[in-house]
Amino acid sequence: MKIINVVGARPNFIKIAPIVAEMEKREDMEYLLVHTGQHYDFKMSQVFFQELEIPEPDIYLNIGSGSHTEQTAKIMIEFEKVLLKEKPDMVLVVGDVNSTMACCITAVKMDIPVAHVEAGLRSFDRTMPEEINRILTDSISDYLFTTEKSGEINLLKEGVSSNKIFFVGNVMIDSLLKNIEKAKKSDILDRLNIKKQEYVLATLHRPSNVDNKEGLSKIFEALEVIHKQIKIVYPVHPRTRKNIENFEMDKRFSFLKSLDVSSGNDNFLFIDSLGYLDFMMLMSQAKFILTDSGGIQEESTVLGVPCLTLRNNTERPETIDVGTNILVGTDNSKIIEESLKIINGDKKTGGIPSLWDGHAAKRIVDILIEKNKKGRD
Numbered sequence: 430m431k432i433i434n435v436v437g438a439r440p441n442f443i444k445i446a447p448i449v450a451e452m453e454k455r456e457d458m459e460y461l462l463v464h465t466g467q468h469y470d471f472k473m474s475q476v477f478f479q480e481l482e483i484p485e486p487d488i489y490l491n492i493g494s495g496s497h498t499e500q501t502a503k504i505m506i507e508f509e510k511v512l513l514k515e516k517p518d519m520v521l522v523v524g525d526v527n528s529t530m531a532c533c534i535t536a537v538k539m540d541i542p543v544a545h546v547e548a549g550l551r552s553f554d555r556t557m558p559e560e561i562n563r564i565l566t567d568s569i570s571d572y573l574f575t576t577e578k579s580g581e582i583n584l585l586k587e588g589v590s591s592n593k594i595f596f597v598g599n600v601m602i603d604s605l606l607k608n609i610e611k612a613k614k615s616d617i618l619d620r621l622n623i624k625k626q627e628y629v630l631a632t633l634h635r636p637s638n639v640d641n642k643e644g645l646s647k648i649f650e651a652l653e654v655i656h657k658q659i660k661i662v663y664p665v666h667p668r669t670r671k672n673i674e675n676f677e678m679d680k681r682f683s684f685l686k687s688l689d690v691s692s693g694n695d696n697f698l699f700i701d702s703l704g705y706l707d708f709m710m711l712m713s714q715a716k717f718i719l720t721d722s723g724g725i726q727e728e729s730t731v732l733g734v735p736c737l738t739l740r741n742n743t744e745r746p747e748t749i750d751v752g753t754n755i756l757v758g759t760d761n762s763k764i765i766e767e768s769l770k771i772i773n774g775d776k777k778t779g780g781i782p783s784l785w786d787g788h789a790a791k792r793i794v795d796i797l798i799e800k801n802k803k804g805r806d
């Protein structure tokens with residue numbers, strides 16, 4: 430069985446690592462890794478390959494940044510050439526980024542079955558680019574691997590046949606559990622001169638939060654209040670960095686004085702985006718997390734660290750129902766209120782969602798091999 434695995438953007442690398450490691454163990458499986466190049470900076474891409482021991486991509490499409498249409502179209506054109514040459518039995522895509530959707534459509538148009546890992550998640554907010562990617566990818570994939578119960582419910586409601594849906598758990602958590610001990614050896618706390626439980630870790634990159642000046646200002650107003658109570662460590666995503674510069678946010682918020690690494694004042698550490706191990710270490714020891722990321726909601730739940738999500742919805746409801754996540758929206762008074770509660774000792778505790786046990790990749794590869802055998806018999 431010959432499979433092409435696709436990655437493009439930062440969260441994809443974390444998800445593909447355990448799948449590729451599992452495929453490596455199987456004799457009856459040949460795989461290739463295609464990197465679209467949607468993310469290309471060392472800190473957004475290569476560092477994850479090194480730290481998660483992902484083999485070098487066999488094929489790099491070198492797509493880079495662009496509008497959604499431009500990026501999607503370029504990926505499709507280049508990926509079609511790969512499929513024509515390699516003729517795989519299946520394409521496997523992960524997550525919900527533009528690379529996921531673009532490669533899924535390309536494969537299906539060429540009559541090649543697609544497996545989608547992390548299927549069925551829905552925020553029910555179609556203004557989110559990822560929601561469109563999820564709906565399109567799921568509606569034409571052949572194997573839908575879900576991470577939580579809501580995934581199956583959503584897919585069934587959309588008319589997907591139940592025999593395409595497989596509840597396998599969460600490959601992002603496979604990576605976390607495999608690497609957490611290694612991550613805890615990171616010296617990032619010393620490098621930043623901070624102590625366990627004495628800081629908040631903040632990340633922001635959703636277009637709805639960072640692409641307009643008013644919205645971003647509101648969030649920074651909240652951070653301005655919070656950083657007077659507790660240190661904030663803020664690794665900045667390239668998209669957000671660009672907007673902070675374009676909107677001249679540093680003129681309005683003195684803690685953003687300089688956009689250099691490790692700048693800001695002592696209580697607001699504005700740093701470059703980090704590699705996987707440093708980031709896991711920072712997450713595991715934080716008093717709490719402020720984020721608009723999808724994956725961080727899941728990782729913080731498994732680490733048992735309170736997470737305040739700066740969004741009005743989440744496609745990952747188990748992180749709220751079972752885990753440590755709370756939706757605080759983007760209204761600064763609510764962000765401040767919930768942050769102060771945790772600072773004053775009132776924090777949400779939680780459990781671990783079902784099958785987030787470190788074995789999702791094994792389940793996925795077992796199913797693919799079994800189905801492929803049945804198909805041939």
Ligand code: UD1
Nearest residue numbers: 438439440467468469470473494495526527558559667668
């Ligand atoms: C993408 C995904 C998002 C995911 C996020 C994780 C889509 C629609 N969005 O968002 O779901 O949560 O990745 O990080 O696929 N840039 C760099 N260097 C890089 C990559 C990007 O400087 O290596 C800058 C460029 O200015 C680019 C901007 O970041 O235009 C946005 O990159 P893009 O891949 O379009 O979307 P993300 O915001 O990273």
